[in-house]
Every structure is written in C-alpha cells, then in structure tokens.
Amino acid sequence: AIQLTQSPSSLSASVGDRVTITCRASQGISSALAWYQQKPGKAPKLLIYDASSLESGVPSRFSGSGSGTDFTLTISSLQPEDFATYYCQQFNNYPRVTFGPGTKVDIK
Amino acid sequence: QVQLVESGGGVVQPGGSLRLSCAASGFTFSSYGMHWVRQAPGKGLEWVAFIRYDGSNKYYADSVKGRFTISRDNSKNTLYLQMNSLRAEDTAVYYCAKDADGSQGSFDLWGRGTLVTVSS
Numbered sequence: 001a002i003q004l005t006q007s008p009s010s011l012s013a014s015v016g017d018r019v020t021i022t023c024r025a026s027q028g029i030s031s032a033l034a035w036y037q038q039k040p041g042k043a044p045k046l047l048i049y050d051a052s053s054l055e056s057g058v059p060s061r062f063s064g065s066g067s068g069t070d071f072t073l074t075i076s077s078l079q080p081e082d083f084a085t086y087y088c089q090q091f092n093n094y095p096r097v098t099f100g101p102g103t104k105v106d107i108k
Numbered sequence: 109q110v111q112l113v114e115s116g117g118g119v120v121q122p123g124g125s126l127r128l129s130c131a132a133s134g135f136t137f138s139s140y141g142m143h144w145v146r147q148a149p150g151k152g153l154e155w156v157a158f159i160r161y162d163g164s165n166k167y168y169a170d171s172v173k174g175r176f177t178i179s180r181d182n183s184k185n186t187l188y189l190q191m192n193s194l195r196a197e198d199t200a201v202y203y204c205a206k207d208a209d210g211s212q213g214s215f216d217l218w219g220r221g222t223l224v225t226v227s228s
Contacts, residue, residue, distance in 0.1 A: 034214035036153075043203055043218035044153065049211040087153055091213025095141060095158035095167050102152050 002026055002090050004100035012108040019075040021103045023088035028068045032092040035064055035073045038102075039084045047086075048073065075105075083107055110134030110217065112204050117222030124194050124226070130187040130204030130219055138162070138182035141207040143215060144189050146200035146224075156202070157189065172198075194226045 003026040013019050023033065031051040036044035046055045048064035051071055061076040075082055088100040116128040130142070144156040157178040158167045166178050177190040187204050201221040208216035 032213060034211070036215075038153075043220055044215075045218070046208065046214055046216045049208055049214040049216075053211070055208075055216065089153075089214065094213040095143070096169075097143075097155045097213060099153040099155070 001096075002029060002092060002098055004088055004090055004098055006086075006088060006100040006103050008103060009101065010104040010106070012106055013078050014108045015078055015080055017078045017108075019078050019082075019105060021073045021086055021088075021105075023066075023071040023073070023100050025069045025071075025090055025092075029090045029092035031067045032090055032094070033064075033066070033071050034089045034091065035062075036087045036089065037082075037084045038087065044087060078105070112206065112217055112219035114202065114204055114219040114222040117202065117224045119225045119227060120194055121228050122195060122226055125190070125192045126194065126224060128189040128191065128202055128204075128222055128224070130189075132185045132187065132206075135206075135217075137180075137185040141212065142178075142180060142187045143205045143207070144178060144187075145203045145205055145215075145218075146198075147203070147221075148197075148200045151200075154200075159187070191224070194224075196226050198224060199226045200224060 005024045033051045035048040038044040052064045085102045085104045091097045113131045143158045159178045175193045179188045203221045204219045205215035206217040208214045
C-alpha cells in the first residue's frame, strides 16, 4: 500500500505568513494527489486536486505543486480562517485511496 | 442544495451491528462513485469503502473487509454502510464523500458525518 508522510506535523504561524506543507509518497503516484482542509468538528474540504489544480471557490492564495513522490501545499499569505488541519490524499490506486497523517496549522 | 447528509450513528456494543445512511441531493447521485471515510476521535482520515456509480463494483479497506458492506439505492439517492461485528477500534465519525467532477479519486463533496461509538 502507498504510504504518505507529511511535514511538519504541526506549525505555528502568523497572519500574513507564507506557509508550506510537504507530502511525500512511498512510491511514485504521478499527479494523483489532493489536499484538504479540515476545521474542528467539520468535514474536510477539497482545496487542490491533481496535485496543482485549484478547486472551484477556493482562494487563490492556496496552491499545490509536485509530481511523482514529492508534493507541496503553499498558502501565500495566511489568513485567520486558514488555521486548520491539512491532509494530503493519494488516489493513484483508485478507488483505494490513502490520506497523510495531517498538518495542524495554528496561531503563533 | 448540493449536499450529503449522514444518519444512523449511535452507541453499539462490541460485536453489534449498525447501518449508516447517506442521503444525497442537488446532484445526479447515480452518476458518481461514492465513498465512506472515517475519522477516529483526535485521529486522521481513513478510507473505508467505495461503490461504483451503478453499484457494480465495491472495494473495502482491509480493516473492515468481511464485516462492512457498502450499497446504494439510486432510486432513493441514498448510500448505505452496513457494519457488523463492530469493534472498539471502529469508533469514529463516518463521512460519506462523492468522487469529484473531473478528478476521479479526490472528493469534492462530504457530509457532516455521523458518530459511531462502539463500547460496552
């Protein structure tokens, strides 16, 4: 099974900061990667699909990059509503998908 | 309104059974593959099961294979998860999720979730 790791597991940042989260796959997955945002008590929300495509309605400060085994989610200027946990997900062996362990972004 | 609404969660004893439902509205339910994803308290997301748009193929995580059954009724726009032989480690919020438009494998619509607690 394809394993995903995320780094860091948590980070503290200030409003306006540029934030980068990394996701690494245990084997190549081409661009079959998505990113989700989850706030406490809420369902995950799709941000990025196919590694770098912005989901409709998601602010342009979110961007994704990478292919193969190494991927990045970047928030160009952190906003108060962005404090949440972020998960990567691979779907290279769809429909058996796996999620990364998550990265919690909190206020510095 | 485009939405998924889960129901059927609750407290059940180890070894017991529960059936979850997920009611879909606002989109053509019969055109999309559907998934169940769970999240144990304070933990990450775990994919549980998938069913093809027409119900012809089903896939399960190893952790639930042989105990859980996914199904759907396209005439009722409803997805189901029959859970048998429940264990304490099945305690989680269970979400239903829809395959994304244009990117099969990412999930563009999620329900709010229903909590299943397995405890004596």
